[in-house]
Amino acid sequence: MPRDHIRVTRALLSVSDKTGLVEFATALAGLGVELVSTGGTHRALSEAGLTVTEVAELTRFPEMMDGRVKTLHPAVHGGLLAVRDNPEHQAALAAHGIGAIDLLVVNLYPFEETLKAGRAYDDCVENIDVGGPAMIRAAAKNHADVAVVVDVADYSALLDEMRAGEGGISAATRRRLAQKAFSRTASYDAAIANWLAAEVPTQEAPAFRALGGRLGQSLRYGENPHQAAAFYRLPGTLRPGIATARQVQGKELSYNNLNDTDAAYECVAEFDPARTAAVAIIKHANPCGVAEGADLLTAYERALACDPTSAFGGIVALNRPLDAEAARRIVEIFTEVIIAPDASDEAKAIIGAKKNLRLLLADGLPDPRAAGETVRTVAGGFLVQGRDASVVDDMALKVVTRRQPSEAERADMIFAYRVAKHVKSNAIVYAKNGATVGIGAGQMSRVDSSITAARKAAEAAKSLGLAESLAKGSAVASDAFFPFPDGLLAAAEAGATAVIQPGGSMRDDDVIRAADEAGLAMVFTGVRHFRH
Numbered sequence: 001m002p003r004d005h006i007r008v009t010r011a012l013l014s015v016s017d018k019t020g021l022v023e024f025a026t027a028l029a030g031l032g033v034e035l036v037s038t039g040g041t042h043r044a045l046s047e048a049g050l051t052v053t054e055v056a057e058l059t060r061f062p063e064m065m066d067g068r069v070k071t072l073h074p075a076v077h078g079g080l081l082a083v084r085d086n087p088e089h090q091a092a093l094a095a096h097g098i099g100a101i102d103l104l105v106v107n108l109y110p111f112e113e114t115l116k117a118g119r120a121y122d123d124c125v126e127n128i129d130v131g132g133p134a135m136i137r138a139a140a141k142n143h144a145d146v147a148v149v150v151d152v153a154d155y156s157a158l159l160d161e162m163r164a165g166e167g168g169i170s171a172a173t174r175r176r177l178a179q180k181a182f183s184r185t186a187s188y189d190a191a192i193a194n195w196l197a198a199e200v201p202t203q204e205a206p207a208f209r210a211l212g213g214r215l216g217q218s219l220r221y222g223e224n225p226h227q228a229a230a231f232y233r234l235p236g237t238l239r240p241g242i243a244t245a246r247q248v249q250g251k252e253l254s255y256n257n258l259n260d261t262d263a264a265y266e267c268v269a270e271f272d273p274a275r276t277a278a279v280a281i282i283k284h285a286n287p288c289g290v291a292e293g294a295d296l297l298t299a300y301e302r303a304l305a306c307d308p309t310s311a312f313g314g315i316v317a318l319n320r321p322l323d324a325e326a327a328r329r330i331v332e333i334f335t336e337v338i339i340a341p342d343a344s345d346e347a348k349a350i351i352g353a354k355k356n357l358r359l360l361l362a363d364g365l366p367d368p369r370a371a372g373e374t375v376r377t378v379a380g381g382f383l384v385q386g387r388d389a390s391v392v393d394d395m396a397l398k399v400v401t402r403r404q405p406s407e408a409e410r411a412d413m414i415f416a417y418r419v420a421k422h423v424k425s426n427a428i429v430y431a432k433n434g435a436t437v438g439i440g441a442g443q444m445s446r447v448d449s450s451i452t453a454a455r456k457a458a459e460a461a462k463s464l465g466l467a468e469s470l471a472k473g474s475a476v477a478s479d480a481f482f483p484f485p486d487g488l489l490a491a492a493e494a495g496a497t498a499v500i501q502p503g504g505s506m507r508d509d510d511v512i513r514a515a516d517e518a519g520l521a522m523v524f525t526g527v528r529h530f531r532h
């Protein structure tokens with residue numbers, strides 16, 4: 001056996017998830033490994049006919065306090081932590097009658113699953129594993145001499161290695177397993193810390209922040225082919241969305257697909273399905289068409305009409321279960337992803353004819369008002385903020401112009417502002433009759449966004465064979481205040497008759513005066529919707 005290999009003579013197994021346990025332990029026993037384990041694991045192995053020593057025999061203490069104390073003992077931790085070529089450590093083992101443990105197999109109390117099941121506070125507390133992480137950390141620290149397995153998925157490769165190497169495990173494998181073990185305990189503790197943070201909200205930024213997740217999918221690449229990427233799911237997420245959705249069919253999702261689909265679903269979730277059907281079409285994380293309708297087909301047609309060129313290769317999000325009529329129309333143009341709360345069998349069959357088209361079903365719509373956080377990395381750190389959970393229906397809208405908006409204008413203003421929240425800043429959105437007709441996104445100047453949106457509205461009209469821009473008679477939303485009248489005047493020139501914006505500029509008076517002179521109706525929301 002190469003020098004860097006350790007030969008496993010004794011293994012401690014203590015697992016909550018007993019998948020593959022008996023097969024794995026049987027193979028270990030076959031390799032001459034002595035087995036030690038905790039209560040439930042011991043029971044499972046003995047019932048399978050294996051010879052196993054109970055950990056209580058090592059500690060000479062019974063497991064107690066509902067399992068809160070089973071392995072927290074020097075007989076276990078000494079066996080895991082003793083450095084094999086340190087004479088003092090070896091003397092301590094001998095003096096106290098402690099046997100070395102070469103392999104630790106632990107998976108933890110299912111805290112994340114308990115959280116996900118929405119169980120009571122006390123249940124969650126009881127599912128916080130203490131002894132497991134303590135052993136994992138001990139074995140991982142001592143990876144020079146000990147191997148630690150925290151994932152059922154690693155059983156088979158480890159056995160292959162042991163079989164090929166006279167029961168030995170290489171230093172490289174031990175180090176890789178130790179790295180995984182620390183990632184596991186860190187992610188586990190992050191789930192606990194973040195759950196407690198939500199249970200005990202505070203206005204103060206916590207001194208430490210932990211972020212943990214489980215690999216959902218390795219991705220072929222990131223935003224570009226030369227960037228490595230993977231998708232991680234946060235533990236215990238209950239809010240429906242991209243991370244909880246089931247992929248029913250289609251090619252593997254890419255990094256950009258996941259990011260764009262998230263943007264699409266969060267956008268369409270702003271529309272209450274009990275009130276209206278709604279569709280959002282997204283390209284590069286920005287909406288290129290959003291519309292309401294009596295049904296999904298109508299909403300889709302109207303969303304598509306906003307910018308049919310950009311919709312090619314887009315992501316389509318629906319706020320109601322996908323039906324056959326909408327499905328039939330959506331498959332007519334190249335679409336990357338469809339996401340909806342559900343889909344009828346007929347709709348699934350229609351989508352099924354397009355093998356590559358990805359269909360995701362989320363089993364519900366996310367609540368746009370739900371509290372939560374967004375995280376973004378910057379060089380050497382990360383920024384955390386509360387998610388933008390503000391919804392235009394809850395805002396105290398204030399008419400600031402002489403002219404009051406008509407009912408139709410008011411409805412379109414609200415619609416446009418709802419969409420503007422999901423458009424990258426600077427965001428300008430023209431809307432008419434519950435559909436976007438021109439969107440200007442991500443420009444460095446608000447005037448440029450206004451001009452882009454107006455140009456889009458004119459182009460959309462042309463593609464429909466109409467002489468007049470779709471912006472004519474529309475309402476326009478701006479995600480932040482107009483600092484000068486120029487952006488507002490560009491919108492008026494394009495044909496908008498009503499404006500919705502947060503207000504709050506030091507030149508609001510100038511902007512209001514310009515709106516009055518142009519005969520516009522303007523509403524201030526008092527809430528900004530920057531999105532960078």
Ligand SMILES: NC(=O)c1ncn([C@@H]2O[C@H](COP(=O)(O)O)[C@@H](O)[C@H]2O)c1NC=O
Nearest residue numbers: 016038040041068070071108109130131132
């Ligand atoms: N308290 C302890 O000393 C302790 N030692 C190990 N465990 C956990 O007990 C579970 C296995 O228990 P059992 O073998 O009884 O089914 C494992 O998830 C393991 O991480 C413990 N439980 C909780 O902390």
